Amino acid sequence: MPDSSEGIVPAEAITNKKGIVPIKVIPTGPVSPAHKRDAALAYAKGQILAFIDDDAYPARDWLKQAVKNFSDPTIAAVGGPAVTPSADSLRQKAGGCVYSSLLVSGGFIYRYLPKKTRYVDDYPSCNFLVRRSIFEQLGGFNTEFWPGEDTKLCLKITKDLGKEIIYDPAVLVFHHRRPLFIPHLKQIANYALHRGYFVKRYPQTSLKLPYFVPTLFILALIAGAALSLYSQLFRAIYFFCLILYLSLVFIFSISKELRLIPLVFPGIILTHLAYGFYFSKGLLTKKLRDE
Numbered sequence: 001m002p003d004s005s006e007g008i009v010p011a012e013a014i015t016n017k018k019g020i021v022p023i024k025v026i027p028t029g030p031v032s033p034a035h036k037r038d039a040a041l042a043y044a045k046g047q048i049l050a051f052i053d054d055d056a057y058p059a060r061d062w063l064k065q066a067v068k069n070f071s072d073p074t075i076a077a078v079g080g081p082a083v084t085p086s087a088d089s090l091r092q093k094a095g096g097c098v099y100s101s102l103l104v105s106g107g108f109i110y111r112y113l114p115k116k117t118r119y120v121d122d123y124p125s126c127n128f129l130v131r132r133s134i135f136e137q138l139g140g141f142n143t144e145f146w147p148g149e150d151t152k153l154c155l156k157i158t159k160d161l162g163k164e165i166i167y168d169p170a171v172l173v174f175h176h177r178r179p180l181f182i183p184h185l186k187q188i189a190n191y192a193l194h195r196g197y198f199v200k201r202y203p204q205t206s207l208k209l210p211y212f213v214p215t216l217f218i219l220a221l222i223a224g225a226a227l228s229l230y231s232q233l234f235r236a237i238y239f240f241c242l243i244l245y246l247s248l249v250f251i252f253s254i255s256k257e258l259r260l261i262p263l264v265f266p267g268i269i270l271t272h273l274a275y276g277f278y279f280s281k282g283l284l285t286k287k288l289r290d291e
Contacts (some may be wrong), residue, residue, distance in 0.1 A: 009095065011106040020053070024043070024172060025044055026039060029071055031261055032143075032144050032145075032146050032147065032290070033125075033146050033197065034140075034141035034142070034143050034144065034145065034149035035049055035141075035286075037140070037141055038124065038140035038141055038151075038249065040132075040135070040140075041132075041135065041136055044132065046132065046184050047131065047132050047133070048066075048067065048070060048129055048130070048131060049064075049129065049130050049131075049132050049135055050063060050066070050128075050129045051125045051126075051127075051128045051129070051130075052126060052127060052173055053125075054125040055176040056126050056127065056172075056173045056174060056175040056176065057173065057174055058172070058173045059172040059173065059174070061105065061170075062080075062171060062172060062173060065168060065171045065172075066078045066080070066129045066168065066169075066171045067078075069166050069168055069171075069208050070131065072164075074163065074164050075162035075163070075164050075166050076128075076131055076134045076157045076161065076164060076165060077123070077128060077129060077130040077134070077154070077157055077163075077165045077166075078128075078129045078132070078161070078165070078166055078167075078168055078169065079120065079123035079124070079128050079129075079165065079166075079167050079168075079171065080114075080127050080129055080167065080168050080169060080171025080172050080173065081090075081110060081111060081112060081113055081114045081115070081126065081127070081169055081171075081172055081173075082111065082112060082126050082127050082173050082174070082175035083096075083112065083113065083114070083172060083173070083174055084096025084097075084099075084100070084112070084175065084176075084177050084191075085174040085175075087180060088132065088176055088177060089178035089262060090240060090259060090260070090263070091177070091179040091180045091181075092176060092179045093177070093257070094179070094180045094260050094263035094267055095128065095176045095177035095178055095179055095180050095183075095184040095262050096112070097253075097255060097260055097264045097267075098180070098184065098264055098267040098271050099111075099112045099177065100112040100113050101252050101264070102252060103248065103249060103252045103268055103270055103272075104268055104271055104272070106209070106210050106213075107210060108254065109122060110167060110169070112279060114169035114170075114172065114275060115167075115169055116166055116168050116169065117167060117169065118166070119164055119166055119167070119262065120154075120163065120165050120166070121154060121155070121158045121204075121205050122150070122154045122165075122168045122205045122206075123154055124147075124148065124150055124164055125141075125149060125150035125153075126173065126175055127171065127172075127173040127175075128150060129171070130153075130157075132162065133134055134157060134163065134193060137154065137161070138156045138157070138160075138161075140153075143291065145194065145288075145290055146289045146290060147190060147191055147194055148194040148195075151194075151198055151202060151205060151206065152202065154205065155198060155202050155204055155205055158205075159204055162187060179264075180263050180267045181270060183269065184267065184271075185270055185271070185274045188271050188274045188275050188278075189274050189275075189277075189278040190274070190278075192214075192231040192274065192275040192276075192277075192278035192279040192281075192282065193278045193279070193281055193282040193285070193288070194282060194288065195211050195277065195279060195282060196211075196215075196280060196281060196282020196283040196284075196285070197280035197282040197283070197285050197288050198281070199211070199282070199283060200284075201291075212279070214272045214273070214275040214276030214279060214288065215276040215277075215279050215280045215283075217272055217274075217276055218272075218273065218276040218277065218280075220241075220250065223231075224237075224241065224242075225238065246269075247270060249268050251267060252263055252268065253265040253268060
């Protein structure tokens with residue numbers, strides 16, 4: 001197999017001892033990603049279904065590491081980190097740094113960097129493996145949601161069936177990022193819109209304080225600015241908090257690759273603002289177009 005500094009092989013170069021591993025491409029037409037993944041029930045022959053995005057590629061031992069977890073019959077699905085490739089462009093790597101920042105992902109940082117093994121109740125389908133029997137029992141993703149099809153499936157696995165989903169840091173894929181700024185922020189807005197809507201639709205996994213923090217941040221910015229107009233004390237407190245926030249953002253923007261700092265610093269701030277605004281929009285939306 002070709003050498004790689006990250007221990008991976010591009011999909012088109014995957015080989016085994018006998019030669020090229022056969023890959024079958026099945027056209028689905030203009031349907032949602034969830035419907036494309038549901039096609040696995042009709043065509044896949046294995047007992048474990050592995051899902052990965054079209055802008056991601058697996059580590060060399062991705063499947064081998066994942067399969068180990070299924071020796072436990074209580075485990076219905078497995079997820080792992082989606083790390084930004086080192087070969088990505090500067091703006092893509094900046095987007096990856098934003099996602100992997102504690103100031104952005106908080107307790108969900110394990111989705112972007114390898115962290116300790118844990119049970120999870122919601123996991124992205126860009127790196128997700130599930131027992132065929134479970135997937136078949138639930139009728140697949142069976143939804144028009146995108147993103148969010150994975151939230152619905154995970155909820156069914158953990159709440160309806162009472163099964164476990166485990167996160168294993170060794171089940172690694174490399175995920176190309178949307179470059180800063182516009183493509184990245186459009187993706188953030190879409191994530192936030194659906195998560196805000198899911199607070200009402202699927203509160204079991206979406207009604208969590210961390211998802212509300214960016215919206216609360218925007219409200220605090222507006223309220224603080226208004227109060228500072230009427231009180232010198234509030235003005236001093238407001239600017240102190242603002243300076244503290246910007247200082248924290250700068251600290252968490254520091255990277256070994258110094259060229260990333262001028263991108264990551266505003267990227268974190270704009271991500272907070274975009275997520276906060278569209279999350280609140282999702283909260284106020286009666287019904288999303290893709291439901």
